[in-house]
Amino acid sequence: MNKGLAQLALAVIIGILIVPAPAFSAGAVDKKPNIKILATGGGIAGSLQGNSNTKFTAANLTIDALLDKIPELKKIANISGEQIVNIPSQAMTNEVWLRLAQRINKLLKSSNVDGIVITHGTDTIEETAYFLNLVIKSKKPVILTGATRPYNHLSPDGPSNLFDAVALASSPEAIAKGVMVVMNGKILGARGVTKVNTYGTDGLQARDTGLFGYLYGGKPYFFQASIRRHTYRSEFDTEKLNRIPRVDIIYGHADSTEDAVNAAVATGAKGIILAGVGNGNTHPRTLQALIRARKKGVQVVRSTRTGNGLVTRGAEVDDDKYQFIVADNLSPQKARILLLMAMTESDKTSRIQKIFQDY
Ligand code: GLU
Numbered sequence: 001m002n003k004g005l006a007q008l009a010l011a012v013i014i015g016i017l018i019v020p021a022p023a024f025s026a027g028a029v030d031k032k033p034n035i036k037i038l039a040t041g042g043g044i045a046g047s048l049q050g051n052s053n054t055k056f057t058a059a060n061l062t063i064d065a066l067l068d069k070i071p072e073l074k075k076i077a078n079i080s081g082e083q084i085v086n087i088p089s090q091a092m093t094n095e096v097w098l099r100l101a102q103r104i105n106k107l108l109k110s111s112n113v114d115g116i117v118i119t120h121g122t123d124t125i126e127e128t129a130y131f132l133n134l135v136i137k138s139k140k141p142v143i144l145t146g147a148t149r150p151y152n153h154l155s156p157d158g159p160s161n162l163f164d165a166v167a168l169a170s171s172p173e174a175i176a177k178g179v180m181v182v183m184n185g186k187i188l189g190a191r192g193v194t195k196v197n198t199y200g201t202d203g204l205q206a207r208d209t210g211l212f213g214y215l216y217g218g219k220p221y222f223f224q225a226s227i228r229r230h231t232y233r234s235e236f237d238t239e240k241l242n243r244i245p246r247v248d249i250i251y252g253h254a255d256s257t258e259d260a261v262n263a264a265v266a267t268g269a270k271g272i273i274l275a276g277v278g279n280g281n282t283h284p285r286t287l288q289a290l291i292r293a294r295k296k297g298v299q300v301v302r303s304t305r306t307g308n309g310l311v312t313r314g315a316e317v318d319d320d321k322y323q324f325i326v327a328d329n330l331s332p333q334k335a336r337i338l339l340l341m342a343m344t345e346s347d348k349t350s351r352i353q354k355i356f357q358d359y
Helices: 003-018 063-068 094-108 125-135 158-169 259-266 284-295 332-343 349-358
Strands: 034-041 078-087 115-119 142-145 180-183 186-189 213-216 219-222 247-251 271-276 299-304
Touching: 034 063, 034 094, 034 158, 063 078, 078 094, 094 115, 094 125, 115 158, 125 142, 125 180, 125 332, 142 158, 158 180, 158 213, 158 219, 247 259, 247 332, 259 271, 259 284, 271 284, 271 332, 284 299, 299 332, 299 349, 332 349
Parallel strands: 034 078, 034 115, 115 142, 142 180, 247 271, 271 299
Antiparallel strands: 180 186, 186 213, 213 219
């Protein structure tokens, strides 16, 4: 090619590159995903009181007011908000969970919804995430997020967490990975995520099981996912369920008595989670109360207060003899949720134990 021709070709290529793309004409398709944001309250919808940088009220901003403060969200997705409740997450209940699950299952059946984001207080976000992980019947992304600093804090974490959650819910890589939580740039699976710090912005982690990945610049970087059953592979169904049985957690400690177990049974608990010392152990007095509770038909699950490790069957407690269940490596608060759902399926200890190995 001679020099003149080469210069002409170069000019044409540059011209193509710098000529602005034509605006989309009528009929062009909006490629942005449709993400529904379901709000439940929490610190992300809270505000500081007066001049204080410490005292705040959770859950006093509506989802529409919150979304108005983060216009960047509309650049990455077509978003719409819906207020489910507006509560601090320490006030979360089974009844709200059922409502949330039924609403999400309905929304995800629609081809107009590509993913769900749930705003939630961080105190119990891990519990709601795990509950939904067991009962959502879809491969579409369901992502929870929150904030430990309210929107009018000097350095709020809510806007970036919500942006990351919408980005993850919009991502094809998030499909079929189960319910996830996003906070401080980290992607955490519903089964492993737990709050490990009272108010720090990095307070959600996944001790034993580790991070699923990072979220950076609106893009997920995954290194792993859970192989346990969840969402579209779960047998649990909330469609016809309008009540969940009561399950209490009894915290283990030196010199514990039988009183807390007896009181739980007397006041109607159908299941008890022991947050035991070490490998799910407890004082012999408390153990005797648990044995009596089991004989009355109350399910007993041994878990641990340690935060890491498996509770192993039959190590120091004869689980087969007493018909107890062990919690695998689920935290007491996650074991409570799995037992709630397992009891809607079966009252057989062996069957419930299998569920604890699968989920
Ligand atoms: N305790 C409140 C809640 O969990 C606010 C704190 C927070 O969200 O981190 O909803």
